[in-house]
Amino acid sequence: MNSFHFAWRSLFRQPVRAALAIAGVAAIGALLFDMLLLSQGMLISFRDLLDDGGFDIRILATPSTPISGPRMADAAATAAAVEALPEVDAVVPMRIGQARIVGPDSVNLSLIGAVTSRRDAWTVVEGVDLDDLIGNDDPPMVINRNIAEELTLAPGGTVTIRSECTERYSVLPTVDFVVSGIAEFPFDPVTQMTAAVAMPDFDRACGSVMDEADVFLVATRAGEYPEMAVAAIQRLRPDLHAYSNDQLVDRFQQVGFSYFRQISTVLATITLFFAFLLISVLLTVSVNQRFAEIAALRALGFSRRRIAGDLLWESILMVGTGGLLALPLGLVLAIWLDRILKAMPGIPSDLHFFVLYPAAVILHVALLAAAGALAAAYPVFLASKLPMASTLRNEVVG
Amino acid sequence: MSAAVIEATGLTKTFPMPAGPVTALRNVSFSVSPDEYVAVSGPSGCGKSTLLHLLGSVDTATSGTLLFDGRDISTLPDAERSRIRLTQIGFVFQRFYLLPMLTAWENVELPQGEAGVSKPERRARTAELLDYVGLSQRAQHRPSQLSGGEMQRVAIARALANSPRLLLADEPTGELDQSTGEQIAELLDRVHADGNAIVVVTHDPAIAARAKRQLKMRDGEIVAGAPA
Numbered sequence: 001m002n003s004f005h006f007a008w009r010s011l012f013r014q015p016v017r018a019a020l021a022i023a024g025v026a027a028i029g030a031l032l033f034d035m036l037l038l039s040q041g042m043l044i045s046f047r048d049l050l051d052d053g054g055f056d057i058r059i060l061a062t063p064s065t066p067i068s069g070p071r072m073a074d075a076a077a078t079a080a081a082v083e084a085l086p087e088v089d090a091v092v093p094m095r096i097g098q099a100r101i102v103g104p105d106s107v108n109l110s111l112i113g114a115v116t117s118r119r120d121a122w123t124v125v126e127g128v129d130l131d132d133l134i135g136n137d138d139p140p141m142v143i144n145r146n147i148a149e150e151l152t153l154a155p156g157g158t159v160t161i162r163s164e165c166t167e168r169y170s171v172l173p174t175v176d177f178v179v180s181g182i183a184e185f186p187f188d189p190v191t192q193m194t195a196a197v198a199m200p201d202f203d204r205a206c207g208s209v210m211d212e213a214d215v216f217l218v219a220t221r222a223g224e225y226p227e228m229a230v231a232a233i234q235r236l237r238p239d240l241h242a243y244s245n246d247q248l249v250d251r252f253q254q255v256g257f258s259y260f261r262q263i264s265t266v267l268a269t270i271t272l273f274f275a276f277l278l279i280s281v282l283l284t285v286s287v288n289q290r291f292a293e294i295a296a297l298r299a300l301g302f303s304r305r306r307i308a309g310d311l312l313w314e315s316i317l318m319v320g321t322g323g324l325l326a327l328p329l330g331l332v333l334a335i336w337l338d339r340i341l342k343a344m345p346g347i348p349s350d351l352h353f354f355v356l357y358p359a360a361v362i363l364h365v366a367l368l369a370a371a372g373a374l375a376a377a378y379p380v381f382l383a384s385k386l387p388m389a390s391t392l393r394n395e396v397v398g
Numbered sequence: 399m400s401a402a403v404i405e406a407t408g409l410t411k412t413f414p415m416p417a418g419p420v421t422a423l424r425n426v427s428f429s430v431s432p433d434e435y436v437a438v439s440g441p442s443g444c445g446k447s448t449l450l451h452l453l454g455s456v457d458t459a460t461s462g463t464l465l466f467d468g469r470d471i472s473t474l475p476d477a478e479r480s481r482i483r484l485t486q487i488g489f490v491f492q493r494f495y496l497l498p499m500l501t502a503w504e505n506v507e508l509p510q511g512e513a514g515v516s517k518p519e520r521r522a523r524t525a526e527l528l529d530y531v532g533l534s535q536r537a538q539h540r541p542s543q544l545s546g547g548e549m550q551r552v553a554i555a556r557a558l559a560n561s562p563r564l565l566l567a568d569e570p571t572g573e574l575d576q577s578t579g580e581q582i583a584e585l586l587d588r589v590h591a592d593g594n595a596i597v598v599v600t601h602d603p604a605i606a607a608r609a610k611r612q613l614k615m616r617d618g619e620i621v622a623g624a625p626a
Contacts, residue, residue, distance in 0.1 A: 001511050013499035296495035299456045301484020389457035
């Protein structure tokens with residue numbers, strides 16, 4: 001009977017105790033796994049969100065986030081100049097403002113104005129896009145699903161909006177739009193009301209032609225590196241701030257997401273410590289209960305290495321089984337926690353806090369294995385250094 | 399007399415205690431030849447078990463030498479002493495110490511596996527030993543399903559598993575009633591008759607009387623029976 005088989009039999013000699021121990025490791029392992037998913041989840045999800053939009057560079061007036069900072073003037077000329085760069089395929093100037101749908105069911109919404117001739121920053125899921133609606137007197141608008149459901153709107157319906165996109169006029173005239181389609185906007189929070197119109201219509205809603213943009217969305221030409229395009233844009237317009245998706249992720253990692261990383265690192269460390277304590281206590285108690293048995297095995301000629309091997313395997317089995325169970329348990333827990341966290345206001349619905357990535361599974365296994373090995377060290381030391389004679393004598397006397 | 403399987407010379411064992419060192423064994427010298435059956439008896443605390451532990455290389459003497467097959471085993475590294483215990487010395491304990499999660503068969507097979515005996519040989523030897531101690535029908539029973547006497551018989555089979563040159567038994571009937579104790583004593587007689595050297599530590603005069611040689615101990619010394 002080898003060490004593995006022996007350890008298996010030793011561990012499951014008391015099935016209920018073994019099951020409880022494994023359940024404990026599984027519960028702690030699930031928490032550890034979730035902390036690992038949380039530590040990188042938002043970054044991975046944010047990166048996916050940026051990439052899925054089809055644009056790999058954002059140009060802003062300042063290092064601050066769009067809307068919060070000043071706008072860029074001469075938007076059309078700037079867009080044309082940037083688009084003329086050999087590294088760049090398309091540029092979409094974008095304005096973001098606030099508006100209100102006028103009517104019996106008044107709805108506040110985010111209004112996006114974009115130059116849409118080359119690419120869109122949204123995905124039409126029902127109806128047609130802005131450029132595809134032909135022969136209508138009113139300008140087209142795409143709305144998100146929340147507005148469609150709130151106002152029972154479908155493609156072909158009309159809305160009247162009053163823009164609040166400038167401080168220049170206290171009250172702007174209303175503008176009628178026809179709904180060309182229902183679209184998904186990648187950064188929309190769950191309850192967000194969003195609509196998009198063509199840039200000339202946005203200017204019209206805002207009461208004047210401003211030729212400004214909050215952000216330029218830039219798509220790099222195929223085969224070009226975004227970082228090279230960023231450098232070219234910076235050379236062309238050093239007064240503007242261009243960021244590739246990688247740079248944006250790095251920036252948000254340092255600023256926006258550092259709290260989550262810190263929290264997840266602290267919690268993962270604490271969880272790992274609890275795993276170490278649990279395994280260590282379980283194995284130490286188990287060894288203490290088996291002192292006489294271990295002393296007898298040593299007296300029968302079992303080497304210290306063999307005894308240590310038996311206990312190490314016992315630890316591996318406990319941690320391994322618990323760690324494996326921790327993966328599905330952790331995933332279920334992550335889905336549940338993700339739903340709770342995503343209910344926070346302002347969180348894009350496609351952004352996830354917990355994201356499964358292969359390195360998390362590898363790290364989870366490595367950390368639990370290290371905790372198991374460290375936790376086994378003391379009981380292994382106890383068992384291998386056990387004084388045989390006095391232990392056997394005390395057992396008989398005791 | 400043939401060459402001694404084990405030979406102790408001037409064995410002394412002192413235990414450090416908070417109140418001062420306690421000498422459990424004083425200058426004990428004796429030897430056991432391959433065909434001998436030796437009983438060690440004496441009052442509690444006289445050093446019987448300490449002597450047995452030293453003979454079995456489970457403990458080391460404070461001073462003195464212990465030769466096993468002419469080799470001083472007290473100076474050997476732990477791994478080598480473990481190997482000698484595994485292959486040359488069989489141990490029978492008062493409390494049996496069978497592994498509760500293993501069957502009688504597995505308990506007897508376990509030391510053979512550790513010694514590297516092949517599977518077919520282990521099977522044959524285990525079957526032979528369980529038959530020898532009269533427990534072939536109980537091979538798949540766990541210790542909790544066996545009586546005290548049956549457990550001790552399995553323990554004896556386990557002690558004989560690797561065909562040791564010396565069998566050491568520490569109060570082998572201490573946990574058994576008189577009738578069962580006699581059955582164990584008879585089994586030990588048979589083991590001896592089949593050519594094994596035995597040293598048994600016992601309180602029971604009836605068990606001691608079965609041995610060819612009886613050593614009596616008092617206060618850590620052999621007071622009767624040790625050869626010159």
